[in-house]
Amino acid sequence: MDQPHSNKKIILGHGSGGKLSAELIESLFLPAFRNEFLSPLGDQAVVTINGTRIAFTTDSYVVNPIFFPGGSIGDVAVNGTVNDLAVGGARPLYISAGVILEEGMPIDELERIVSDMKRACERAGVQLVTGDTKVVEKGKGDKIFINTSGIGVVDAEIDISPQRVRPGDKIIVNGPIGEHGIAIMSIREGLEFETEIQSDTAPLNHLVRDMLNVSKNIRWMRDPTRGGLSSSCNELAKSAQKGIVLYESEIPVPEAVKAACEILGLDPLYVANEGKLLAVVPADETDTILQAMHNNPHGKDACIIGEVVDDHHGFVLLKTTIGGSRVVDMLAGEQLPRIC
Amino acid sequence: MDQPHSNKKIILGHGSGGKLSAELIESLFLPAFRNEFLSPLGDQAVVTINGTRIAFTTDSYVVNPIFFPGGSIGDVAVNGTVNDLAVGGARPLYISAGVILEEGMPIDELERIVSDMKRACERAGVQLVTGDTKVVEKGKGDKIFINTSGIGVVDAEIDISPQRVRPGDKIIVNGPIGEHGIAIMSIREGLEFETEIQSDTAPLNHLVRDMLNVSKNIRWMRDPTRGGLSSSCNELAKSAQKGIVLYESEIPVPEAVKAACEILGLDPLYVANEGKLLAVVPADETDTILQAMHNNPHGKDACIIGEVVDDHHGFVLLKTTIGGSRVVDMLAGEQLPRIC
Numbered sequence: 001m002d003q004p005h006s007n008k009k010i011i012l013g014h015g016s017g018g019k020l021s022a023e024l025i026e027s028l029f030l031p032a033f034r035n036e037f038l039s040p041l042g043d044q045a046v047v048t049i050n051g052t053r054i055a056f057t058t059d060s061y062v063v064n065p066i067f068f069p070g071g072s073i074g075d076v077a078v079n080g081t082v083n084d085l086a087v088g089g090a091r092p093l094y095i096s097a098g099v100i101l102e103e104g105m106p107i108d109e110l111e112r113i114v115s116d117m118k119r120a121c122e123r124a125g126v127q128l129v130t131g132d133t134k135v136v137e138k139g140k141g142d143k144i145f146i147n148t149s150g151i152g153v154v155d156a157e158i159d160i161s162p163q164r165v166r167p168g169d170k171i172i173v174n175g176p177i178g179e180h181g182i183a184i185m186s187i188r189e190g191l192e193f194e195t196e197i198q199s200d201t202a203p204l205n206h207l208v209r210d211m212l213n214v215s216k217n218i219r220w221m222r223d224p225t226r227g228g229l230s231s232s233c234n235e236l237a238k239s240a241q242k243g244i245v246l247y248e249s250e251i252p253v254p255e256a257v258k259a260a261c262e263i264l265g266l267d268p269l270y271v272a273n274e275g276k277l278l279a280v281v282p283a284d285e286t287d288t289i290l291q292a293m294h295n296n297p298h299g300k301d302a303c304i305i306g307e308v309v310d311d312h313h314g315f316v317l318l319k320t321t322i323g324g325s326r327v328v329d330m331l332a333g334e335q336l337p338r339i340c
Numbered sequence: 341m342d343q344p345h346s347n348k349k350i351i352l353g354h355g356s357g358g359k360l361s362a363e364l365i366e367s368l369f370l371p372a373f374r375n376e377f378l379s380p381l382g383d384q385a386v387v388t389i390n391g392t393r394i395a396f397t398t399d400s401y402v403v404n405p406i407f408f409p410g411g412s413i414g415d416v417a418v419n420g421t422v423n424d425l426a427v428g429g430a431r432p433l434y435i436s437a438g439v440i441l442e443e444g445m446p447i448d449e450l451e452r453i454v455s456d457m458k459r460a461c462e463r464a465g466v467q468l469v470t471g472d473t474k475v476v477e478k479g480k481g482d483k484i485f486i487n488t489s490g491i492g493v494v495d496a497e498i499d500i501s502p503q504r505v506r507p508g509d510k511i512i513v514n515g516p517i518g519e520h521g522i523a524i525m526s527i528r529e530g531l532e533f534e535t536e537i538q539s540d541t542a543p544l545n546h547l548v549r550d551m552l553n554v555s556k557n558i559r560w561m562r563d564p565t566r567g568g569l570s571s572s573c574n575e576l577a578k579s580a581q582k583g584i585v586l587y588e589s590e591i592p593v594p595e596a597v598k599a600a601c602e603i604l605g606l607d608p609l610y611v612a613n614e615g616k617l618l619a620v621v622p623a624d625e626t627d628t629i630l631q632a633m634h635n636n637p638h639g640k641d642a643c644i645i646g647e648v649v650d651d652h653h654g655f656v657l658l659k660t661t662i663g664g665s666r667v668v669d670m671l672a673g674e675q676l677p678r679i680c
Contacts, residue, residue: 010445015475028451029437029471032458037434037469045469047434049493052390058436058489059472064480094377094387096398097369098487100440105350111368118372129377129385131369132399132487135355136678140404140482145474147438149398149489153389338476 015062015338017226017272018331040161040239043084043222046154053154055090057081060147064338066113069183070198074116076180076274076340077146079203080225082124086205087221087277089160089212090152092124097131097148102141113144124203126150157216162240164219167310170286171244172279174207174293175200175301177229178257181271181339185264195256202275207298211279214292219280223273225340227331230269232278233306233316234330244316246306246328269318270331272339280308355678357566357612358671380501380579383424383562386494393494395430397421400487404678406453409523410538414456416520416614416680417486419543420565422464426545427561427617429500429552430492432464437471437488442481453484464543466490497556502580504559507650510626511584512619514547514633515540515641517569518597521611521679525604535596542615547638551619554632559620563613565680567671570609572618573646573656574670584656586646586668609658610671612679620648 013020030039037045044057061077078095085092097117101110121128183199186192204223211218220240224232229251237244246269253261253268261268275298281289286304293299316328353360370379377385384397401417418435425432437457441450461468523539525531544563551558560580564572569591577584593601593608601608615638621629626644633639656668 008447010441010443010447010450010475012443012475012477014441015473021473024473025471028447028454029473032454033461033468033471035467035469037467038471043470045434045436047469047491049394049433049491050390050392052392054389054394054491056434056436056489056491057470058438058487060438060440060474060487062440062474062476093389094385094396096385096396096489098398098400098438098489100400100402100485101350101354103350103352107348107350107368110350114368114372121373127375127377128373129375129387130383130397131365131373131378133355133361133364133369134400134402134485134678135350135352136402136482136485137352139479141485142476142480145440145476145481145485147398147400147472147487147489149396149436149438149487151387151389151394151396151491338474 012337016331017231042088044088055085055088055152055154057084058147058149059084060145061340062145062338063184063340064142065187066143068187068199069196071201072113072116073144073146074113075120075201077148078117078120078124079201079274080340081148081150082126082203082205083223085150085152086208087223089158090154092126092150092152092205094129095126095148095150097128097146099133100141100145101135102143103135103138105143124205158212160218160220162220162236165240165242165280165308167242167308168283169219169280169308170283170304171306172281172302173305174277174299176252176254177273177276178253178268178271180274181336182257182260184339185336186260191260193256193260197256197260200273200275202298204275204277204298207293207296210292210296211289214288215285217282217285221277221279223277225272225274228270228272230316230328231330237316238314241313243309243312244306245309246316246318248318249321250303250305252301252303269328272336274340352677356671357571382428384428395425395428395492395494397424398487398489399424400485401680402485402678403524403680404482405527406483408527408539409536411541412453412456413484413486414453415460415541417488418457418460418464419541419614420680421488421490422466422543422545423563425490425492426548427563429498430494432466432490432492432545434469435466435488435490437468437486439473440481440485441475442483443475443478445483464545498552500558500560502560502576505580505582505620505648507582507648508623509559509620509648510623510644511646512621512642513645514617514639516592516594517613517616518593518608518611520614521676522597522600524679525676526600531600533596533600537596537600540613540615542638544615544617544638547633547636550632550636551629554628555625557622557625561617561619563617565612565614568610568612570656570668571670577656578654581653583649583652584646585649586656586658588658589661590643590645592641592643609668612676614680
């Protein structure tokens, strides 16, 4: 941000989860609130209360449209917050819901969303324990925005942090990428594909539990939502100050997602997911962890897609299928506004 | 809600904090999520994690205008959540912030708001530990909506609950009512009064601590925000199944608020506050508690405004200055949209 702030306005890219989002947070929010819990900029903060490590996270959901193949804003609002807790190594327990409704929103649509939230809570095994409802005038909102915050417990032996990442560690993803973003975009653009692409929205806390049950040495996890795989890997490379190598040929991208990305001019590495996690694991425990993942429905397609290297620290390199390699940067502007 | 939901739409009154809000929550949210923590419908849920009672609360702030005499949406977003925790008997510790920005919002306004949030956190002694930023297209939001959630600890000996309220208990307020709502309305309506009315937005956790230091027998507390004094008293009467009597002559209403209410056709009992609390206390501890309150800047004008009676259970009666009495009902529709 080179211009003085006084001339500047918020643009859609500030909400992308990419470079502009990071700049806004680092130039504005972080200096104001800097503290030991916020500064790591994970998707959750871990605070210790009477000896118990409590993970605390928040996310506002503004996805448009509110209903899409595979789910709704209600599913995403619950699963997204559950997953932010889970990938930090926490067992999600309780969530809150703050709903901002636009005047004129049909109540039956609200009922469908609440019903989706209820089912998502049941699947994840969390309880919605507190809430708030506000209404804004027609034209001052967009049907419904949902904030969910969540709290969970991080067991004593768990230590998930970019500082634990070591060269030689493997990078795992639990399944095919790009489905959520493309499901949303196909609706918005009125595209029809031979195979309908469904959002992958899902709670990942049970999968994470299965992984942690077989290894206490998982270094780092993240759910690659806004900004996709590339943003999460870039955040990891920067905070761990290690190099990341991704193998393009190993990254699972469904054919339908590939086709849609070509039509829409998108790169699947930047497309949002809502039921995926990246994990950095020690090389010698990779097989054990993969086996545990394969036994869980949300991890049956888990695979190795890259590794951590002691080179090009802070950067992500993609080894392409045709044998070359290129730097994969963070998303600069806004690729897919309001994807979650 | 007599009509089938399928024909119905959200109206501004659903966000009023009054009857329509209660109906929406009771007919839609509560049946979906019913659990032991949510069902009491307090402003926070208290869950027990490893033996520690953790209070958890959430609120979305959509106040319009975002800057007003005495504060901004940033102050209210922090103080409101701090107060929801405090009146439940919790020591507020950590808060989250989920910000929804409208494309085109001037960044210098966002900076002012963040700066207000920072100062409010410092005054309350809480840390903002996790956050999220989303951006929606111009015309799909209104500059900024802020959700804050908060967690705090409820000490073992504290038991704040409507079930503890007994006939003969006194009802205390910590100072004059109606200022926040009128500060907002005066800006919206372009009214100028001889004395500028400032929002009372303030953190009440230190006041509550001072009160609990002198009495462990405080029965119940609530911050009368949306829907004002009357909505909070009605909620108490209903959940405690006791009668509430308020003495009009004892309720502190600043002259400027009275004058503005007359011009605007409002009843000060329904006007929102952002730095007030109601407390129900045992008659024989009232003096001690009032004394403690008077020593705190946020309680210097604390006074008794009513009592709990074993009559007209579930209802609030106002003994008027002219000697009559009338039932004070909950706000039916929307008196002051987007007041917080």
